[in-house]
Amino acid sequence: MYPPVDPIIFHIGPLALRWYGVLMLTAILAAALVASREVARKGEDSENLWDMLFWILIPGFLGARLYYVFIQSPRGESGLGYYLQNPGEILKIWGGGIHIFGGFIAGSIALWLFTRIRKLNPLPYLDAIALGLPLAQAIGRWGNFINQELYGPPTTLPWGLRIDPQHRIPPYNDLSTYPESARFHPLFLYESLWNFLGFAILFWISRRFQKDLKEGDIALLYLIWYPLGRFFIEFLRTDSWFFPGTLFNVVHILSAISVISAVIGLYLSHRPSTTQGSNV
Template structure:
């Protein structure tokens, strides 16, 4: 498995068009189109969804980047230490290094503020975004492939990923121990496939059980599906900071919390007592 193209499509002086940015843009537009169709299906104005994008994307990307830099990145000269010594690098999102959980937090707050200002019901929009989000993640992860990032430990599996020595992090940049022939787990691929499958599952549920679903259920199902896959993939991460002496990091904690909250919420909302209270 080899990176098929140079990360830069073309460059004019200091300006460069990168595959990472193109894939991120494609992911956003595809997901927004899916979400707008879902919003219209629910009887809401899809134009509100497109207006909402600006409100969500800017704080979402900032939150995702800051989360990666200060919480997820490895401790040491190749991670947090590098960003602290070079603060101008912190906001260079196009070079890779964002984290979806930071985007969840900042984007969720932005969505809530937008719906409050526009006097909109937030749950239909939250469901629509949750439906399109796995598709965006599945597409966007291929930017990690081109940037030669988001890989796991060495593997002998046939789909192992080759990483150029200059793109490796410690200890895998030691060519005496890990020669250029070493292949690594393609974590971007695992997560991309999990998200493609998640989109298919959520889409099927949204149609098959539409009479039984309440507003907000698709968002809750997403908060089960994605964190479940991410919880296990995270054990193979090589670019994360882990709690000392453990195989766990902050993502494991946040994933477990999200899953528990979503499962309990779905149970409460669909319990027999909830049928008498449609607002649950």
């Protein structure tokens, strides 16, 4: 598997249209269309969903970027140290390097504020966004392919990814040990496929079991599906900071908390009622 064409599609003066941005925009629009139709199907006003996007996207992207810079990026010259020496680079989201968990945190706070101000029930909107979100992630991950990022350790598998030397992080930039012919695990592809499958499963569940589902269930199922796959993919990450002497990082902890909390939430939501009527 080889990297694609130049990340920049074309220039207009000092401005550049990048494949990364095009893919991000495509992902957002695809998820928003799915979410707006789901909101309307549940009897809510889909216009609220489109208005909500302006509240969620900016803080969501900022949260995702700041999480990557200060938590997820590798330590050293190519990671946090680089950003601390070049603070102007921190907000250059178009260059790649965003993290979904930071987006979750900031976006969820923005969504909560929006629904509080509009006096809306947040659960139908959470479900709708959770339904479209894995589709957005599956599409957006191909931006990592364009930028030659989100790859794992070397592999001899036939779908191994070629990474140009200038895009490699230590120790894989040592061409005497890892020559240009080396191939690497395409983690972006693993996560993209996992998310496409997750979208298909959540969509099927939302239709097949719509009479049994409660508000918030789709969101909880998403918080099980995505973090479960991410937990195992993280073991192959080469661009993360891991706890010294372990194979674990912060994402493992957050993923485990998400899965356990969502499972408990589903159980509590669907547990049989123990209240029994009294006979007189």
